[in-house]
Amino acid sequence: MSDDANRLENLGYKQELTRSLTRLTNYGMTLSVVSITSGVTSLFAYGMMTGGPMVMVWGWILVSLFTICVGLSMAEICSAYPTAGGLYFWTANLAPQQYRSMVSWFTGWFNLMGQLAGVTSVDFGLAMLVGSVISIGVGDWTPQPWHIVLIHLGLIVSHGICNSLGRRVLLWITYISTWWQSLAPVIVAITVLFGGKGENHTAKFVFSTFVNRTGW
Secondary structure, three states, rough: OOHHHHHHHHHOOOOOOOOOOHHHHHHHHHHHHHHHHHHHHHHHHHHEEEEEEHHHHHHHHHHHHHHHHHHHHHHHHHHHHOOOHHHHHHHHHOOOOHHHHHHHHHHHHHHHHHHHHHHHHHHHHHHHHHHHEEEHHHHHOOOHHHHHHHHHHHHHHHHHHHHHHHHHHHHHHHHHHHHHHHHEEEEEEHHHHHOOOOOOOOHHHHHHOEEOOOOO
């Protein structure tokens, strides 16, 4: 037995990697992290002001190519080191001996901070979306900043509750998210295509118009 296995045994745990995610739920987890619907809806106005159609179209394609390279690289590393430790274990094995502890420590903390920042930013975008939907439904109500903050806190608490309910509940949530993330972009695209009113912009506008309203 390895030192890690002995250490775990002393702590009362068996060294094992439980595989509870199916191919569908694993795919659904990936879709939920990417979340095209929330990313487009919460950042569309921002993109139109900080670059316009040209940057949004070509930027998406360019960033997608780099993202694919990162994904393929991580898939290769994951296949070589299939462990629950993930990033920290990979870093320790790929870094020089004298830097293993340091780079693993930094990797762990940077990953944790990134996860926290990612969840809070997505939830804040969702909070603004919920506030907008309520405003449209009510008609004579405009959400104030403290309304958005309260909605944001409620969403974060709901996520904490969901993550405390156990693996079976999370799997069902993942199934729902998988189908939602798969169907929602298609529904939105069809709605925009057939429900759009007014004049459509030309291809030149879509692919070559640059907009800078940042003040820089």
